[in-house]
Amino acid sequence: MPKHILSESEKDLLKVVKNENDYAQNTPSLEQTKKTIDTRIAESEELLRSIGHGDDLKRIEIESEPQTHDAHIVRSFDDLLKDANERNPEEVAFEDIFSNEELEANRKYIRQLNAEFNTVHDFDTVDVIIPVVAGILSGAIDCFFGGFVKTASGKSVPGTLSDYVGKLFDNALPAEKISELEKLAKVTYDAQDNRNTTIYVDTLSSYFHRFLQLGHDPILGFVFGVADMLRGTMTTIDYNGKFVVQFMENYSDRKASSLFEAIAKVFLHMLSDVNTPASLPVPFMALFNKLQIGSIGEEKLNIAELVKSMYGQGYDFRHFCAMSIPVMIIEVVVRVSYFVKRLAEGHSFSEAISVGLNHEKKPKLGTMLFIAHSASTAINTGKVIFTENPLDINYPQWIAFTRYSVKQLKWVLYNKPALRDKYVMDAINNEWSELSVSIDNLWDEYSNGTVVVCD
Known part of the structure; x- marks a missing residue:
């Protein structure tokens, strides 16, 4: 526990206690x-x-004297403090009141309370095995079935998981359904090239326009795309990292008349695009155009160039969904195992349920998920290093790892110490309350039948 800094009132109290x-x-x-x-x-x-x-x-027979009401004079704290200052003008510390043995006993008690708190959050062998196995399983699936594979001609094509997810999209959104959606959901930000723009957007083309337009981002689209529909504009981050918002005069008839209409058309337009050859970019992909740094691979590409190349080779939203399967496996395995183990340990259903993530309420679950995603991310890192192919990066796994790392760091550096201090202080305050009751009872017994006069 951090050393407590005494306030002026606490210093005065210590001085009075020492004097008395x-x-x-x-x-x-x-x-x-x-x-x-x-x-x-x-x-x-x-x-x-x-x-x-x-x-x-x-x-x-001992004759009892007539009972009289003695008067007890209680001095005010200010009077006691004045007397204490006269006798001890210097500041008083705990060491001046307690003996070394008492201070050591206090330290031992604090250490005991800290140990009790840590015991509540300790990991047993099973708690460690569950996330490690989940992480290895997820990493193995990613290695053997995820990412991209090279054909005999040396071309990289999406792997087994992407093929499986692609077939699901084909069944859900066949060509005729896409045609219907395209007619229903025309948007202001869907310029195929610079023929309809007033401000030039570098690399705006029929194949890469979704990569540059924030309205086509699966997450940012519901912010920037909706805003574009309400304003009649197009928001882009071009290939050079330039952020541009421009009015689309030729597409003004596509402007939405209400917020609900804007959201609906953005969503339907995404559905019409997601199962086309270029699909949609992965979430936040356009933001990488701002990263005009780095020198990667034999071609010395910067980060923006590398990400554009990955999108051009098929690293799109469908592939993102495929790469999310190993991530979901971790979530399912860890959360179900946590739930079953907690029930087996005698916890109630509400205590064992593993839906949601609140480190303060379920610290073990948060740490277990962090361990599992760390293991899977480490395996994916090894795969990318071994293949030297950036297309093998499991973007959803890295997002999950970053998210849980931030939560774990916050838990270790801030939440856990704060909760431990609260646990210790609650125990001390409970004992202080019991002592206060004992003092009140002693005072009632002492002052029974007497007159108390406050000086």
Whole structure:
């Protein structure tokens, strides 16, 4: 735990406590005097019995004095503080009040509470095996069935997973369905080239226009595409990284009249494009045009050039969906295993359920997912290094790894220490509450039948 910095009021309280403690220790005890008096009384009674007056002792009645209401004067804290400042003008620390043994006992208790908190969040062998196995399984599927494979002619074509997902898209969106959607969902930002633009957009072409137009991004499209439909504009990041928003006069008849219409047409237009040869770009792909840095491979491509090349070779939204399958396998395996294990350990259904991710409520689940995605990402990294083919990068896996890494970093550096401190302070405050009740009971017993006067 970080060292607590005392406030001025806490410093004043420590000074008063030390002063009163010193006063109590220096005040002579009446215990010995009481013992001496009791001894003398016992000796006198014994003497009276020895001379034959034992029966007279039984008839002696001790007359009780009329009960009076004594007055107890309680000094104010300001008065106590003034007295403490006169006796101890210097600041007082905990070391001035407690002995070394007491301080060490306190430190031991704090360490014990920290250990109790850590035990709650400790991993057992099964907790480690589950994410490791899930990560290796996901990585193996990605290695053998994901990415791209090279034909006899040396051309890279999508692998098994992409073929499988492509067939699903073909069944869901056949050519005749695409034609119907194209007629229903014409949009303002769908310029095929620069013939209809007022501001030149580098590399705007029939094949690469979706790569440049933010309205075609599967996620950003619902922001920039919707805005373009409402304004009658087109938003692009061209091949040189230039961000351009321009009014599309020739497409003004496609402008949406309401927000709902804009969202609907953007969505339907994406459906009409997703199963065409160029498909849609992967999420956030256009943003890579801003990265005009790097020198990658034999051709010394910068990042923007490399990403454009990947899109041109088929690294599109359908491939993104295919590469998401190993990522989903991790989510399913880890979350189901976590749920079953928690139930087996005796937790309730609501405590064991693994839907959602809140590190504060389910820290083990978050860490297990981080371990699994880290393992799968490491395997994908090894694959890319071995094949020297950037098309083998599992983009969804890297997105998942980044997301869980940020959450894990926040948990380790901020949330977990804060929760541990809260756990310790709650335990201390509970004991303080019990002590406060004991003090109140002692005061009630002491002040019973007396008059309390506050000075």
